[in-house]
Each structure stands twice: as C-alpha cells, then as structure tokens.
Amino acid sequence: MSDVIPAAEQRVDFRIIRDLVEPGTRILDVGCGDGTLMALLRRSLEVRASGIELSQKGVNDAVAKGLSVIQGNADVDLDGYPDKSFDYVILSQTLQATRNPRHVLENMLRIGERGIVSFPNFAYWKMRLQLLTLGRMPRTELLPEPWWRTNNIHFCTIRDFVELCDDMGVTVEHSIALNAWGRRIPFNAPWWFWNMFGEQAVFLLRR
C-alpha cells in the first residue's frame, strides 16, 4: 500500500486536529469517513486509532487501508462503549449530521478523556449574507450540498456551541476558528469576530 498523502488530508481541520492530539494515544474517530484522518494521525503521531462510520463504502475503504473501523451510528452505538476507553474521541465535521448532538457530546466525554469537535460555523458572514440577500439556505465550499440532499441536520454557530458547552458543564480547553482560507483567526479576536469570520471551528473539550 502506498503512503501518498491524498488531497483530502489537506483538509484544514485535519491539520488542526493533528496539532491537538498527543502522540502515542488512543483515539476514536466518530464519523471517520474513509479513514483519512485516522491514517494521518496514525502515521504522524503513532496513535492507536479506531473509527465508526455510517456509510458502508467509507468503512470498506478504511478497513482496506488497514484501519480498525466498524459500520455504526454515532447516535446509538456510542452507548455501548465503556467509560474512559479512549484518550481522545474525535468528531470531525460529524456533529451536525447527528440526530441528537447533545447526547453524542455526552457520550464523547464519557468514553474519552478529551473530545475534539470540528464543525462548520453557520454564522459565517457568507452564510448570513446568502440567507439575508438570496433568502435561500446557504451553500459554501465547505457545505456544497443543497438543503434536501445534505446529511447535516443540526447546524449551529460558534456562539451556539460555546453556549451548549457551558450548559453541559464542559470545559473548553482550546478553541480555534478558521477563516475561509483555512488560516487561524487571531487568538485575541473577540467571540463576535470569530462567529462572523470563522468558516469553521475546532474545539478541544474536557469534562
């Protein structure tokens, strides 16, 4: 098997997640797709990685890469995992596609010592502008599907997510907002600025 890094590994949230994970740890990637992130983490940080993925195609591709991935549904299957069985549980662009994001987050911080969540920010200015001027559900490079075809059913904004964490008593250890060019928005920028100009965000969470 070749070790050529496919274009998908260039996904900016993957690089941020890689920076957040400690080497040699045990991770669970929920909604791991074809295992690209897992392969990246395993190769660069020598983590022990497991994954769950809803689509059979994704699972088959990941297993064919030599990864440990099972077909399953984050909304129901996480219930069966024992407490603190992983160092990190990762939801990269998965949370918005779950039926019950709060339940998934609860499970995530029960199963993992820490959680990493990345999601598209629905308050991004281009989204706001499309909704305001066109009166249509926004479509961006990150979210290219029309409303009726997208797997994403629970959109939120950075502000919403921070509020949910507060409500759940979850500690945000680290947060990163990325602009449309995948660059980090300066750390000292105020929340409203993040919420307006962050196209996506990555959070490191802990109970």
Place this chain on the structure above:
Amino acid sequence: MPSDFVADDGADAGDAIDIREQRRRAEVDEPSSPVARFDEPLPLDAGVSLSPWQIAYQTYGELNADRTNAVLICHALTGDQHAANRHPVTGRPGWWDAMVGPGRPVDTDRFFVICANVIGGCSGSTGPASVMPGATRPYALDMPVLTISDMVRAQARLVEELGIETLFAVVGGSMGGMQVLEWGVSYPERVFAAVPIATGVRHSPQNIAFNEVGRQAIMADPDWYGGNYIQNGVKPSKGLSVARMAAHITYVSEAALHRKFGRELQDREFLSYGFDADFQIESYLRHQGSTFVDRFDANSYLYLTRAMDYFDLAADHDGVLPNAFRSSPCRWCVVSFTSDWLFPTSESHRIVHALNAAGAEVSFVEIETDRGHDAFLLMEPEFHRVVRGFLTGAARARGIAVPAPSA
C-alpha cells in the same frame, strides 16, 4: 465445499464413482496430504479423550525466520484441508482458491498458510469414519460428540507441533468463522489477528432446525444401518444427498436463485406432470446432492452439524458475550454479507458490539452481494479487497515484511 454455484463436473459412470469412492475411503485414514499423529490424548468437551488421534493438513508458502507469518485457515462444514490445491478425490481446485495463493488476499508469497481438516471430518483427521483404535471397524457412533472448541484444541496442538508459537492470523467463514471466534477467545495470546466471516457466536434455532432436517434425512435412510453402514458395505447416499440439498438452499439467496434459474425448465419444453426434475433448480439441487455424496461421509455430517449447533461462545462466560472477549489483544475483522440469511449481518453485529464493549480492536464490514452465505467462497472483489487491506495493515503492525520479488 467449493463454490456451491460451480457445478461439480463429476463423472457419472458407475466405474468412475467406484474408483472415486475407493479414493475417498483411502483419504479417511491415510490422506494424501501431510498428517500429524498424536499418542497423547486429546481431551474433549464431552468429558472423554481421543487417543491416539490424527489431524491432516496442508501448508502453502514459507514460514519466515521469526516464525511470525503463519495464517491458519479454518474450513466450513463440508470443507477440508485442500484450500488451495487440487482435491485428491474430486480433482477440483481448492475451495478457497480465490482467496489463498500467490498475490491473493491471503498471500502465500507473504504468509505461511496452514489449513487442517477438522477433527470429526473425513479427510484424514480422526472422525467417525476413522478406524477405531484396537478394532477393525470405524468409530461410527462410538465417536464422542465433538464441539467447535475440540476442533480448535486439536488445531492448536497441530500449530504447536509445527513449531509456531503465535499465529499471525486465523481466518475462516461459517463453521470456520466459529473456529476463528473460538481461537480468539481460548488462545488470545496465540493469535495476532482474527477474521471471522459470515458467522455467529451461536446457531439460531432456524439453523439448528435445518441441520436437524439433514440429520433426520441421513438417519432415515435404510442404508444408514444405525451408523454402521461401512461394515455393511453400503452408504446412506439418498439421505446424505437430501441433507446436502436442504443445507444448500440455506447457502444461497432467493435473488441468486432467481437470477440463475428462475422457473426455467430442465431439458424439456413442457411440464411432465410427474415428479421428475422439471425445473432447473431441481436438477441443480439433485446434482449438488449426488456429487456431495461422492466426497463426504454421512456420519461426519452428523457430527459436524452437531458441533455447530452446540456452539455458544457466551455460555462459558456466564452468558455475557463481552466477557468472552475481555481485553482481547487480537485485531479483529468481522465480515458479513447482505444476502446471507444463514448468518445474517445482525449476528455479526452481536460479535462487533461485544468486542467493542470489551475494548478490543475491531473492524467490521458488510459486503453488498446477492449471492448469499456462499459469497465468502466466491469471487467477490470488495470482500477480497477488505481482507487484503486488513491483513496488510496487521502485517505491518506485526512487522512482517513482504519478501522481495524473486528475480
């Protein structure tokens, strides 16, 4: 059990069958493959021991210097050790020729592959057709009832005898998959990777029911003679053939039967208004039944189906399946097929959830196919891709190098 959808090209002439029958009987105690013989008793779950006993096997590829690249292939109900070589009785290719060989998913250029005939079988391992020690007659029903874990215990002894401490992988489908599960649970420290395919942790009542139909068919045959047909110079061919026909239906799917046969008539244009094989599916099943009789022993069929029925992995662990897998160090890859109704995907889910709850490293794939349970024996590119990928990843973790291609 070569693909059940590939017609046996067996000769029909009476003489040829006699020769075949002689060859088959010769394989029971003196197989043409290597055989390991043991005088030390093999303890059985039934509470007694077999002594002496023997297990016949085949190997493919080379054992590496570290002895880390051995893969044990476990065969299904009516399979044998001839996974990737021509069968000595039928002359047909090995039952897993598509899977095992140079450059195949279980790559014999890379792995040392072992396939043994199970205890209770009739292809060189001790079974009901073997001659009883100190007697001139076969065991027949004096053979104690065997279990899947008895089979695995015998395999473990063979692997030891071959000088292998840890198997790189144990791979098998159906009854072979049960053995894989048993290996992972009984000898976790001796298995690096486990691939149970199209199998379950126990037989469903429906599966037991089908097996019972088969056993009753055999025992109802007047030529069965209470199991002593060999001394009486006959064999319960009709019963065994019916058993095979019933079982065969469970190996295929409705969709595949439709695709292949529909309600097409066999060698005729009109219904006969009788009980000849009017439909193609009928003559196909009859053919499957009759060719099976040429290569299998009826009592073995009774014992092996019973072993499958008795299998219950959770039973020895207070009925709690995850306890069976507790802190399993193996890497697991569970595979199911969408159209398999003998071991449907829900059975594989049961395994996967238990492995997850036990914190084991597990992969699970469901392969989309309309070919039913038998899909694991056939050319299924997606299935092969997954097995190859899993074994490659595990080999990398185990530090098994791909040998340099020979010049």
